Amino acid sequence: MVQLGATGLVGSVSVVDLEKVGLDEAVLGWVGSNVKTEGRDLSGDDRRDDAVHPVIEEICSVGDAPFEDFHVKRVCAVRHLAVVEMDVVEEVAQIRDARNGQRHQNSGQVICVFTELSDEKDPKRASIFEYSWGSWLENDTVEKEKRRTEFSIKGLNDLLAQVVKPFEGTVLLPAAHNVSVLKDNVDLVKTGFSHIKQISSIHEGKHHRIYKLQLDHQQEELVLRVPYKLDSEVYTDRRIKSEAATMDFLAKKLGLNVPKVLAYSGVAENPVGTPFMLMEFKKGELLMRKWNPLIPGAVNEEKSKAELMSVISPIAEFNKKATDITFTHYGSLYFKEDGYEHIVDEPYVGETDESLKNRWVIGPTVEKAYYRNKDVEVAEIDKFVGPWTVEQPLRMVADLAQLELENVQKQGHDQAVPVYRKLGQVAEKLFDVESKTIPHMDALLAPRLALPDLDPMNVIVGDETWFIDFEGACIKPFLLSSYPKFVQYSGPKIFDLEADVEGYDKLDDVAKQQYEYMFCRTRNQFYWELALNETNKELLGVISPAVKLIKSAYLSALDAKTDKDYLYVENGLVELYTMWPHYESAAIVKGPNPLTFSEQELQAYETAFQDYQTELSSMPFAATGGWVPQDMFARLLEQKLLVEKNGSYTFDRDKLLQ
Template identity: 45%
Template sequence: MLSRLAKRNCRLVKSVRPIVPTAIVRFQSTTAEPKEVFTKLSDTADPQRSQFFQYTWGSWLTDDKLKKKQRETVFSIEGISTLVDELNGHKGDGTINTPKQLKDGTSILSHNLNEEILGKLGQGTSKLLIKSIASVYEGKHHRIYKLLLSTGKELALRIPYKLESDFAISAKIKSEVATLDFLNLKLGLNVPKVLAYGESKSNQLQTPFILQEFIDGSLLMKNWNPLLPDSEGSAKHLKEVIDPIADFNDKLLSITFNKYGSLYFKNDVDVKLQSDLPYEGETDNVLANRWRIGPSVERPFTKNKGKLTKAQIEQYSGPWTNPVDVITSVADIELENAKTRLSLVQADAGEVTSEDLLKKQVTTFEHFKQIGAKLLNPTSKSIMNVEELFKPRLYVPDLDPLNVIVKDGEHYFVDFEGATIKPFILTNYPNFVAYHGAKVFDLEQDIPGYNEMDEVEKQQYEFMYYKTRNERLWEVELNNKRHDLIAVASPHIKLLKSPYIQTLEMKSDKDYLYIEGSIIQLQAMWDSYVANELTNTSESEFPVEYTEAELDQHQTDLQEFQLETVSTPFAASGGWIPQDIFNTLKEQGIIVETEDGQYKLETEKMLDEEPKQD
């Protein structure tokens, strides 16, 4: 019965995010490899030094100067040079000690300071020097510089962008370093070893940072072809990327924790939390007293929360012992954020977002708050192994081939920003395989008239099929490794947790429409879910009341937003354009700078001309 209802319900509300098949994207970057930018360490007047800190990998149509300013990663080159030599003086025998704070505020992990990572000084040499610094990666959240040492060894210096509050950046750095330390020492996984870190700008680099070993290899992403046509060897080729990530994820799931939140070193959490062990059964006293669970640094508690105070955020960010609180806290902080921003607009106090849009956000998050605690039943007899699904487990949101480096046949995993401990039932599949659209398992059987369609129409359905296939391959691996957790693949579980997942994935202010849509979508099946004890309530009445006018207005707003997204070039990337494409389109007059310093697309010219690629 539930499967029939699911099919019926999926036709009622089309609230999934629009997906543009990559096969028909018109503009594609031609830059195959990032260009390294060097500066002379001894020359503070080097003209390259300014560019060395500036964001160069793309431009935005709106607020380009501001967004690039937020992504400047200025640090003291003299400071990092001094720190590296100082680290060489702290080399130890590998004994695992608590992180040590230097006089300048930098924290070091002395057990990682060894010749394998730092190298050995030559005879007659007393200082460890940096021979060169190269900018090698400009990501969404941080920039990476490669340091070449006088010993021939290389280190990676990660500098976060100034996209969030100092408090959020500090918490994320402390948690990520502790998570890397846990994965290395407790689970023995291939992750970079951290040498030193600064949670704030109060250090000799004058910026928050993480200094870790540099893993030199090729990205696993080079082997990932998500639109690979089916053939005799296609599944094997896709699994060459999926399997190592699934193996890593399986090891993450091997530890069950005592609370929900994020990992930190013991001394980095409130003293009231320091007596609580993170997990049971640790026989090594050094490790037993090394980590603790503190507030969550997952995206809702850090991203776009610059208008909230530290006290406001700490009120909702955990840690928690009740799994339901993991959901309700997300609803609470998003509602608090929307209300705070709305009050700033009404007071004309620096918030420029539309008042009407923020009012609609407030309404949506009030609806989420009404339904959040009732979405999933932690003791349901209808969910297989429900107890296992709700246990606290480590979740890494950026498991992706882009964050996997292949070196000498081994897979090394990087980027653990935002890692959190939460119920597995509330996790999402990795983005490179996750698919929220309509499922197509067989093109000819599921799509009437497929063989008679033109090539463009076929491509759209083929895209849906490939996305369905890739997600299915991930689920097969999950089932093979952790059959006790496979209930997470149930379409009913996915539907029930959709308001929570959609909130985690908010990228723009208008994405509240997808959250509202996911709540509306539950209405048709709510009584069946209650009857089957899937929900955390015995009341069959839907928790949110909608009028017909409200439903019609939401559908209109959603359709307009989806049309805007699919019809506006670069809307899906927030107006960000890879720099080589931006330069080409600007030269051709397709991108034009306006008097107020913004950029606009000359859409008519864009349709008339096929842009040339250098």
């Protein structure tokens, strides 16, 4: 925390102690290890990866056919197991932090130092910029430097002083070099402002850091959000511009509870010295404090259901309101005045409010997969990021496949090349867009907002409920969207532990905990689907097992982060290859099967996929990219379970096995 006195010259820095409450031992017991499957064969007919609860089957049972191919059955049975680690470590850490009041503020000892506002090089203020939420087993120094969020405090103060001055502009005001200010929101800085009184670091996230600003002459506080240096400059610029416009749209057009954006810049060449977003601060507690995903309770058991739905329902209601409106193109929202004056098409039809006409446009998508880890030139990327017309609802899948193909070819990842080539071949045939088999296909294909960061960590509950964090928001068919990550689950479905797990009562405690985890994830996703049924039956087709399987390769391509994640894409393609005849006969997919796999290809894929799962499951924290929550990292060092060498860390396996 940096406190600036009445003169704006003196202050203090808060250095936080990250020793927090330990993780749930029942969860930690199998971090970094594979989930065992004793007591039940998950590879044959007992496997319920494609099954749904009977209530859901009544709602939508499109094309639910059994698997018949040996390769698909055996590999899919273990698909989710090795990646459980990422879910567990990250989700439990977030829940714990939220319950300890930390979106927001790491608690601990406060060390006060003094610094002058104008002294940008003062080393005593460095701690407020340094990443401290976790450490990496490899390249720790490099990874933390990417997440260092240094900015000019004086430049920020000067910018705020400029905001209160009058400027000419319709929607955006040019308050400073490369900074856009929303004219409608300048009242967030009150008349009489002269300096920032206090700056507090209140949250270190996966993609950015959050600071709270207290200004003189006003009680209302502001939030400064600074992104980590993890993405290309082009993507950072587009993402910030689009998020600002999306938040403005949600508030102005749809009347949703979203903080007002005051100012933003997508480039570092501005007075603050870094890309940033400046918005109003909302007081309250995180909805995540109420989220208990592993709460005991059968499906539809009253008490546990009520507790889980108290978190799921408000998020589902918000998503319903955000997706009610349909657009004229697929892509992402931007302010027209933010460099998109050349786009003449209205983003949606029927606007009667003159103040909202020509305010927003639909430009290139900012869905992260189109920019992540790309070595191709920006001009090449721009060929594949839209915007797309409503007549091309599946073109974004084909463009992603082609972009990934060119990228892996340039990077020399030869094994991934045929996978993305196959995805491109099937992309625009994934669904028969004129099919009557899937109910309300037109509604499912209509351009709608997709909000990838819907999560209880991004919901603030105070006098009202406020939603934050809209990075990567895009406009796409609801048919191609994915569930929010906090309820997302693609593993074996277990709706009743006693009925679905043979010999459950005879299993040891560790094995029971593993099945209980699968059950809880199954139940929580089922409740999300129930919420969708309650809020928008017209879009309920997305819960169909057939729809989930058909788009699984595409969703895996969206989520691919490492060189070997193409194997998840291939897994989805092999599943689809096997099921295509069933879906073709049901008029769900378009035409004959465009996919081909030789027996040699299937065997090579199965071997590579299982080897990858073994690799992930045998290396602690492999699924998190080697990231370890800081409190756990400190304990592992203290217990000498981690050994440091040349700035990287390895586990002492002998001690682990003691």
